[in-house]
Amino acid sequence: MKLKIMYISEMTRPIFPFTAIVGQEEMKLSLILNVIDPKIGGVLIMGDRGTGKSTTIRSLVDLLPEIIVVEDDLFNSDPEDYEGMSNFVREKLKKNEPLKTNKRTISMIDLPLSATEDRICGTIDLEKAFKEGVKKFEPGLLAQANRGILYVDEVNLLDDHLVDILLDSASSGWNKVEREGISIGHPARFILIGSGNPEEGELRPQLLDRFGLHAQIGTVENPRERVLIVEQRSEFDSSPDFFKKKYKEKQEILKNLLISARQRLNTVKINSNLRIRISQVCAKLHIDGLRGDIVINRAAKALACFERRNEVIKKDISRVISICLRHRLRKDPFEIIDSGEKVQETFHNIFMD
Template sequence: MFSLITQKSVPATATRPLTRPVFPFSAIVGQEEMKLALLLNVIDPKIGGVMIMGDRGTGKSTTIRALVDVLPEIAVVAGDPFNSDPEDPELMAESVRQAKERGETLAVVQQKVPMVDLPLGATEDRVCGTIDIEKALTEGVRAFEPGLLARANRGILYVDEVNLLDDHLVDVLLDAAASGWNTVEREGISLRHPARFVLVGSGNPEEGELRPQLLDRFGMHAEIRTVKDPALRVQIVEQRTAFDREPWGFLEQYGERQTSLKGQITQAQTLLPQVQMDYDLRVGISQVCATLDVDGLRGDIVTNRAAKALAAWEGRTLATVGDIRRVVVLCLRHRLRKDPLEPVDSGYRVLQVGQEVFQWEGA
C-alpha cells in the first residue's frame, strides 16, 4: 500500500518547481499607486526607491515580493558575491574590475534579480559586511564576509516596518542607496563594493513616522488604503483563496499575463534612454517644487525621472504633462513641510499647485 501511494505522489510533484510559489503580480487587484511606483523604480532604479505606507493587511508585502517574478533576468559574473555586471565598471567589484583589466575571460550566468529582506533585528555588520571569522581562524588571513548590501546589488532591498528600524541602520541604507557604493572599514580591512539597489520600505503610519530628512531620501512615497468597495473586496478574497488552495494552478492561469508584463518592463528599460521632456515642462516641475517650498532639488530630479519612466512604460519617447500629473504626488507628497493644524491632504496640495502651473483639468 505504501509503494502505491509513493508511485502516485511522485509524478504529481515531479514537474513542479521546488521553490515556494509567489502570488502573481498581474493578479493583484487595486492598489494602482503602489504598483505604479514599484514599476517605475525597476524601470529607472535611479529614481531612488519607494516608501509604502498604509493600513495592515493591504497587500504591501505581497505586492513587493510578487514584483521579482516579472523582472527580466540579469547577467552576472559567476561566483561573484556582489552580483557584478560583466560589462559595466560601475557595477563591478574591485576584483572583477582587475580581472577585466588583465584581459581574463569572465564566466557569465543569467540569474533572477535578487531580492533581499532586511530583518528589523539585523546588526550593522550583517548589513554592511564583516570579517570572515572562519578563514581568520583556519587560514590565518583577513577576509571579508559580504553582507546584505552586497547581496542586494543590482536588485531590490526590502525593509518591512521600516519605521521601526534603528535610525543608524536607516542612515546606512540610505547612504548606500544614494551613492551606489558600500564602504567597509573593519579590523584592518578596507573594502568598497557596488551597492546599487532599489530600496523599498513599507510600514504602518500608526506605528510611527520616519524622520523627515530620512523620508526625503526615498524617491517616491505611496499611500495605501483599505479597499472599501464590497465587490472588489470579494474579488480579492476569492483570488487569495484560489491561490492558497491550488497555487501552481493559479499561477498557470496568469502565465501569459506575467510573460507579457515582463516583456513590457524589458522594453521600457531599453526605451528609457531615448525618452525626452520639453524644457517648458521641466521648468514647470521646478516651479511646482518651488511653490510648495520643497527643500533641495531632489524633488525636481525624481519627478523628471519618474515622468520619463512612465513614458517609457507606455512605449513613448516624449514625456507629457499627463505623465507629470500621474507621478507628481508620488514624488513630492512626502517632501512637504507638515503643518499639524492644516487639514488639507498633502497629495491634494501637490495636485492643486500642479493645476495652477500646468493648467490641467480636474485637480
Template sequence: MPKTEILEQSRPIFPFAAIVGQEEMKLSLILNVIDPKIGGVMIMGDRGTGKSTTVRALVDLLPEIKVVVNDPFNSDPDDPELMSEEVRERLQKKEQLDVTMRRITMVDLPLGATEDRVCGTIDIEKALTEGVKAFEPGLLAKANRGILYVDEVNLLDDHLVDVLLDSAASGWNTVEREGISISHPARFILVGSGNPEEGELRPQLLDRFGMHAQIGTVKDANLRVKIVEQRASFDESPVDFRKNYNASQEELTLKLGRARDLLKKVEMDYDFRVKISQICSELNVDGLRGDIVTNRASKALTAFEGRVQVTPEDIFRVIPLCLRHRLRKDPLESIDSGDKVRDMFKKVFGYQS
C-alpha cells in the same frame, strides 16, 4: 525536477497581475523597475492592504542583468562603478571574465538584523595569519544592482537606518575593523513598507525614497469580495492559481522589458521641465531630488505606455508620488499632501483633469 519547479511548489508567490486595486503602489514599483535611478519607493498604508504581497510579487517580473560569474557583489562586467575591487583588478590584469545573465535579486532586510549581517564581516584572524582580506559579504553586497526590501521600515533600528543612508548616498558600503578596510558597490532600489500608526520615518530616510505611495483599505464591497475570493483560491491551490495568470505575467514582463529599452529614446519638452521645477519651488520642496525624480518617473511612465514623448497627463499621474513626502509638514493643514501637489500642478500647467 528543475530547481525552478521545486521553488514554485515549495514557496509560490502571489502573481503581480492578479493584485486588485492599489494602483499607486503597483505603478510606483513598475516605474522603479523600468528606471532604477528613480530611487525606490516607500509604501505607507493600513495593515492588511497587501503591501508585502505586492512587493514580493514583483520578483516574477524583474528583468535579467549581466553579471560576473561567482562574484558575490553581482558585479557589472561593463561598468567599473558597479564592480567589486577584485573584478576591477582582474580586468586590469587583462583576465577573461566569465559572464552570465541573472534575474535582478530582491533581498529582504529583517528588522532584527545585526550590522554585521547587513554590512558584512572581516575575518581578522585569517587576515592576520594569511595576509588576505577575508570578507564575508552581507545583505548590502547581495542587494547590489537589485532591490532591498524593508518591511515595517519605520520600526528599523536607528543604527541600521544610518547604514542604509550612507550606502544609499554613496552607492558603496565600507566595512572597517582593526585597521582593515574593505569597500564594495551597494547600488540598490530601496523599497520600504510601513503602517503610519506605528511611527513616522526619520526625514533623512524618507527623502532617500524616490517615490511615496499611500494606500488605504478598499471600501467597495464587491472589490473586497473579489480580493477575498482570490486569496482563498491562491491559498487552496497556489500552483493552479498561478497558472491562470501565466499569460498576463508574461505579457507584463515583456512590456517592462520593452519599456526599459525604450526609455533612452523618451524626450520631455524643456517647457515641461521648467514647470516641474516651478511646482517644486512653489511647494518649497528642499533640494533638487524632487525635480530629478519627477522627470525620471514621467519618462518611465511614457516608456511603459510605449510612447517617446512625455505629456502633461504623464506628469500629472506621477508628480504626487514624487513630491508628497518632500513637503514640509504643517500640523494645522487639513489638505492631503497629494492633493496639494495636484492643485499646484493644475495651477502651473493650467491643466484640467
C-alpha cells in the same frame, strides 16, 4: 547566531501574481517605475495592516528581468560597467584575464528587523587579516542586493542608524566596511523598498526625503472589489499553481513590457518647458533641495516608456508628481503626510496656465 538569507525566488512559498492584485494602483505604479528605472531611488509604501503591501511587493519576483553578471563575483558585477564593478572584477581586467559571465534573474533580498549592522554591511575577518595579511570579507545583505531589490518590511521600526546606512548605500551605490584600520568597499546599487503601518510611527523627514517615491494605500472600500479579493485569496490558497496559470499570459505580457521599457529608457525625451514647470512646482511648494525635481523627471520618463511613448506628456507628470513630492512637503511635526491634494493643486495652477 548567523541568519541564513535566501532569495525569495528560491523560497518554497507560492507567490501571488502581480497582475491579479485588485486596486492599489498607486503602489503598483511606484513599483513598476522603480523596476524600469532603479535610479528613481526606491519607494516607501505606507498603509494599514492587511492592505496587501508585502504580497504586492513580493509578487514583483516573477516579473523581474534577467541581468548579465560576472561569474564567481560575490557582488553581481556588470561586465560592461567599470564604475559599478567590484575590486575583484577590476583586478581581473587589469591582468587582462577574460571575464566569464552568466545570466541571472534580478534578486530580491528580505532584510529582517533583527539584522545587525555587520549582517547588513558585511564583516572583515580581522584575525585572518592580522595573522596572514589577507583581507577576507564576509559579504552582507548589501552585497547580495547589488543590482537587485532590498525589501524592508516595517521599515519604520528599523533602528534609525540602520536606515541611514541603507539610504546612504542606495544613494551612493557603494558600501564601505572599516574595521581596525582595514577598509573594504564594494558596489551596492539596489532598489530600496520599505513598507510600514503609519500608526506605528513615521520615518524622520530627513530619511523620508531619501526615498524616491512615497505610496499611500488604504483598505479597499468598494464591496465588489472586497468580495473579489477574498475570492481570489481563497482560490490562490486552495490551488496556487492553478491560480497562477490563469494569469500566466498577463504576467508574461507585463514582464516583456518591463524588459522593453528598461531597454528604451534612455531614448525618452522631456522638453524644456515641462522641465521648467516641474521645477516651478517644486519651488512653489518650498521643496528642499533638488531631489524632488530629479525624481519627477525620472519617474515621468519611466512612465512614458512603460506606455510605449518616446516623449513625456503632461499626463505623465500629473500621475507621478504626488508620489514624488508628498513626503517632501514641509509640515508641522504632528501633521500627517499630505495625501496629494496640495501637490495636485499646485501642479494644475502651474501646468494649466
